[in-house]
Amino acid sequence: MVALVSQENAVALVSRTGRQLQRYRKGRRQVVGCIPYRFKFGEEDCLKESAELELEVLVISSQKGNGMLFPKGGWEQDESKKEAALRETIEEAGVRGIVGGKLGKWSFKSKTHDSFYEGYMFPLLVQEQLELWPEKNVRERIWMSVAEARQVCRHWWMKDALDRLVNRLTAPRQFKSEL
Template identity: 60%
Template sequence: MEAFVSQDKVVAMVSRTGRELQRYRKGRRQVVGCIPYRYKNDVQTSLESLEELQVLIITSKKGKAMLFPKEKLGKWSFKSKTYDTFYEGYMFPLLVQDQLEFWPEQHVRQRIWMSISEAKEVCQHWWMKEALERLVNRLTAQKYGRVKQVVVFEIRLNTSSLVALP
């Protein structure tokens, strides 16, 4: 089954800002992110070796931290050192096939493709490193057919359409 979302159905919006617009569950702020990944070989569909996999890391707005942009890899609960707030974070894998040259925060953040081992070095939070491990485990399990059902959401950035593949 393929489901296409036409360009007129896609809504471009910036993330919610301000405490009154943030979402909470049981007193914990909810945040959602993804680990954009790609294979060095564009035609590859499964993980043959770790060296073939790259992930996209972005810089924080202040440029001091490396982050992932915000079927689920997992859920993590953690406390913010800056705001003394508890967070509930959800991470999803995102296979990237095309990348736009221009993007909304290009003047505030940098995009850097790097290997899994490089990403583990620059990730400052334990849950980000664990999410990377889960991504590798998921892609490895996919290769050997150990994943019963994987839904891949593919964003074709050059056509602005969203495709869901079973």
């Protein structure tokens, strides 16, 4: 197994493989992932005093070509949940940033294996988008609006995590506007 090695500006171009170090709880594989996001404003917004920031999220293609999803993968014994989520996001989507507090935990049945999983998702405020990353040749990454991501995401539990992210990011604004 080759580990992803992050240094100042270098990333190993090999993903971790194998499941011998993966975590299981009550027979369920533990997976973790991130919803990479950023705020974007158009050129015309820069000129406005009260510019609205548009939330964008990064989705990636499935390795098997069956739709789009957020980066996620196995949580290994030598990592915290957040470390594993960041590693998977670098490996699969080629972005790094600040991992926020857990969005939640979901139990779901694998679409490709006849087994149940427990999934944990975290928000990741993207600070760097890498030109080269381990799964660059097997995945496509696309920035899109929340509405577009909700439409193309193939997993119900990831859509729920996306809703929780949006609620978390917009709640302070809604509260502020009510004052």
